[in-house]
Amino acid sequence: MGCDGGTIPRRDELVRVKKKPEQKDKEAELAFRWRHCTIKQLPLQPPIVACSLGKLYSKEAVIEGLLDRSTLPDSALHIKNLKDVKPLTLTPNPAYDANKAETGDGYADGGKSPFICPVIGLEMNGKYKFCALWTCGCVMSERALKEVKSSVCHRCQKPFEPSDVVILNAEGDDLKRMEDNAAARKLSKKSKKKRETSTETSNAEDSSSRAKKPKIKKEEKAGPSRPRVEPQDPAFKKAKEDYSVAKDPTASEVLKSIFTTHKTASEQTRAHWVTYNPFYN
Incomplete structure (x- = not known):
């Protein structure tokens, strides 16, 4: 039945012991x-x-x-x-x-x-x-x-x-x-992106405000050296196309006689003393 012939059993052969779990290397x-x-x-x-x-x-x-x-x-x-x-x-x-381990022709550590x-x-x-x-x-x-x-x-x-x-x-x-x-x-990335977005928005607002800002006219920027001509000024009225010296009540007869539209123009026999009229040459 065993244990005969002078054999001595070990403890692990007689008693079942719990095996230790394998440990990872x-x-x-x-x-x-x-x-x-x-x-x-x-x-x-x-x-x-x-x-x-x-x-x-x-x-x-x-x-x-x-x-x-x-x-x-x-x-x-x-x-x-x-x-x-x-x-x-x-x-x-x-x-x-790595080639040594693949070929097997040398020691690979x-x-x-x-x-x-x-x-x-x-x-x-x-x-x-x-x-x-x-x-x-x-x-x-x-x-x-x-x-x-x-x-x-x-x-x-x-x-x-x-x-x-x-x-x-x-x-x-x-x-x-x-x-x-x-x-x-x-x-940090979100805060940086938020700062960049706010900066871009503020720059866009500044550019739009600059675009809406009215430009200063040259007359206003020049100052009082060039007074602005109002429509009520007589000089402004004389610059119009429908203005006629002959019909101007404020013009003198001497001034009107210079032009060919004057009533005395038909009586002239030679060139006018101020203007050159080719009809009388």
């Missing part, structure tokens, strides 16, 4: 998260993008998910359009060679990351925190941002705000901070 999980797309769980393919929460995606997978939202997992439902993701500018790792920090050279393998700047999309380590404090990007020299720093693959408190930063960026 943290290093393998980190390597998977930093090298695979969050939507399709396939290796990341360029162009690589990140959302406001720091998750990594292949842009092709994001476009397919937006076209068919049923394929999006719950972790990516916050992506409504392509404006919710940012293309990343990554620095290739010169020590990484699985811990090597295809990307590094452009400032201090740390590998982006999940052991160190890496950040992406939402303004320009450049990726670098958090240590580089802390050691070289600046308000401009270390790579492209583009200015950024503290709320523009997105921690990639954030967890715990960092994830909560990324959510707050995303809300702050949206609020």
Whole structure:
């Protein structure tokens, strides 16, 4: 019946003990998260993008998910359009060679990351925190941002705000901070758009008011040097086409005799002493 022949049973052979649940390999999980797309769980393919929460995606997978939202997992439902993701500018790792693992003609270090920090050279393998700047999309380590404090990007020299720093693959408190930063960026964008709209409206009102403003006439702008001629002035009446000197009661006979319309014009035998009349030459 057993236990014969001098065999000594072990405790686990006699007593049933509860098996411990299998634990995940943290290093393998980190390597998977930093090298695979969050939507399709396939290796990341360029162009690589990140959302406001720091998750990594292949842009092709994001476009397919937006076209068919049923394929999006719950972790990516916050992506409504392509404006919710940012293309990343990554620095290739010169020590990484993926072809060796494919051909099998050399040793391939699985811990090597295809990307590094452009400032201090740390590998982006999940052991160190890496950040992406939402303004320009450049990726670098958090240590580089802390050691070289600046308000401009270390790579492209583009200015950024503290709320523009997105921690990639954030967890715990960092994830909560990324959510707050995303809300702050949206609020800042709305307020900026509101200010631009109000400025455009005020400029349009100013231009319309300037267009409605009456222009100053030259006579008024010139001042008293040129007095305005009123219609009641006799000189103004004489400028009309129907005016005749012969019919003007205020004109003298000497003035009227100058013209050929005068009654004495028929008695003239030679040219007039003021005007030249060809009939008498």
